[in-house]
Amino acid sequence: MKIIKERIVLVVISILILTNCCACNSKSKDKKDKNEETKTTAEFQSMETKRGDEIESIQEYVEGNELKFINENADYYNDSLEVNKFYVYGTHFNFEGSIGIKKLGSNSVESASLCLIDISKSDKDISSKVAGAIKINFENKGKKVNFNASSVINKGLFLENVKQGTYALYVVVKDSKGKNLFLPLENKTKEKDIKYYTVTNLKDQSNREINIYTPNEVEEQKNSKFMFLNCYKKELPEDVYDIVIDPGHGGSDVGAIHGSYYEKDLSLEIAKMVYENLKNQGYKVLITRDGSESNDDYSVYTSYEDNGRVTLACASRAKYALSIHLNSSEADMSKGGVQIYCSSKADTSMARYLADSVVKDANTYTSNLGGSFMREDGVYSHSFGATELAEIRSIAAQYGFAPYDVKRGDDYLYMLRELGGISTNAYTDGRHPQYGKNKWVKANYGIECCLCELAYMSVEEDFNHFMKNKDKYAKGLCNGLIKAIENNK
Numbered sequence: 001m002k003i004i005k006e007r008i009v010l011v012v013i014s015i016l017i018l019t020n021c022c023a024c025n026s027k028s029k030d031k032k033d034k035n036e037e038t039k040t041t042a043e044f045q046s047m048e049t050k051r052g053d054e055i056e057s058i059q060e061y062v063e064g065n066e067l068k069f070i071n072e073n074a075d076y077y078n079d080s081l082e083v084n085k086f087y088v089y090g091t092h093f094n095f096e097g098s099i100g101i102k103k104l105g106s107n108s109v110e111s112a113s114l115c116l117i118d119i120s121k122s123d124k125d126i127s128s129k130v131a132g133a134i135k136i137n138f139e140n141k142g143k144k145v146n147f148n149a150s151s152v153i154n155k156g157l158f159l160e161n162v163k164q165g166t167y168a169l170y171v172v173v174k175d176s177k178g179k180n181l182f183l184p185l186e187n188k189t190k191e192k193d194i195k196y197y198t199v200t201n202l203k204d205q206s207n208r209e210i211n212i213y214t215p216n217e218v219e220e221q222k223n224s225k226f227m228f229l230n231c232y233k234k235e236l237p238e239d240v241y242d243i244v245i246d247p248g249h250g251g252s253d254v255g256a257i258h259g260s261y262y263e264k265d266l267s268l269e270i271a272k273m274v275y276e277n278l279k280n281q282g283y284k285v286l287i288t289r290d291g292s293e294s295n296d297d298y299s300v301y302t303s304y305e306d307n308g309r310v311t312l313a314c315a316s317r318a319k320y321a322l323s324i325h326l327n328s329s330e331a332d333m334s335k336g337g338v339q340i341y342c343s344s345k346a347d348t349s350m351a352r353y354l355a356d357s358v359v360k361d362a363n364t365y366t367s368n369l370g371g372s373f374m375r376e377d378g379v380y381s382h383s384f385g386a387t388e389l390a391e392i393r394s395i396a397a398q399y400g401f402a403p404y405d406v407k408r409g410d411d412y413l414y415m416l417r418e419l420g421g422i423s424t425n426a427y428t429d430g431r432h433p434q435y436g437k438n439k440w441v442k443a444n445y446g447i448e449c450c451l452c453e454l455a456y457m458s459v460e461e462d463f464n465h466f467m468k469n470k471d472k473y474a475k476g477l478c479n480g481l482i483k484a485i486e487n488n489k
């Protein structure tokens, strides 16, 4: 009989973990979602907690917005999950961490979820304080179990759906016996706290600020840094934006050429349309150049100066960026088409929306050149392979600096890489004498960026179609980005 009861509890927990998003969806206004939310809480409350001692102890240190240890020798303290990397990319929080198998007891991990524990609630049962949860990955590796919120950088905990409140970050591990272990996240990194601003809510132009932090008093008390997250309504600071629009090239860097047409002028024309359209919809948008730049500027090399595109974008704390380009190839091509590049470390969801919308709205087609950069229909990631690594080593030798710490698979396109900070392994740290320094190389927050090659200037038919339908290409980019924003959960 007892076994049956435990099975029922297991099923309830499994459902809770699988239906996680309902619990943290703050924007849901319809009744159906509200009901599900209530139901989830109720189910958590009825959840049987087998490790009573440990949970009671955790209860002590999540109360009152600071950690309190009543029993200094309590062994729950050893049950923290050590975080060795955490970051926000676009709209998602992700972390990597591990815990020794010994600390988990002899049982193996069956499933794991990242939970927001609402510390303002005074309930005795910690499980009733779970305000939101997502299923996360785990892997047994020798004497440790490793965890991450997602294997790609643009998924994980969707910050846009976090409700207002203050939460302790926990991983809840379900072991092979159906027990739930509540493991607080302990920050073992040197990373700074993250300040995140949500994308502007178009209904009431409101924003929220989210802080992912480790309180100082915790550090003093136990020489340990547990991770918290708070979220509250706040007006967007003047210098913070939702979206960055980057017209490719500029100044003396004209980009591709077709007759008397320069890519830098066409990318700017499209970018301005996209910029105006998104702004009119209510988003706060930054454009990285407006065409007033000097023709003597080498804009590739000035990207890291104060008014350079990397600096402007990174300083904006935007969630999304589109870098707009036109393509060209020396190869004799009968067909051109759209190519959307995304980070090799991201999944293709945002790029997919962009490619599909541009194809539909501009009545064009995707470019499927194939090759190792193509990930799916019209969606590409150009990453460092043997050729690119050799190239970067040769440049380093030529200028006499130690090669960048770049790895196979890192993004080759600098706008995709440098806007992502540690999530994309940005590396332009000033050692190359021709470039400046990206001050956000070590930032643990980054912008989800796609580089959009709209058409081939070198393919007559593709280029003519583009020239006749520029407004439709711009509309496609806007619609694709909005779909990504609305569906990027």
Ligand SMILES: [Zn+2]
Pocket: 248, 249, 255, 256, 263, 325, 326, 327
């Ligand atoms: Zn270009």
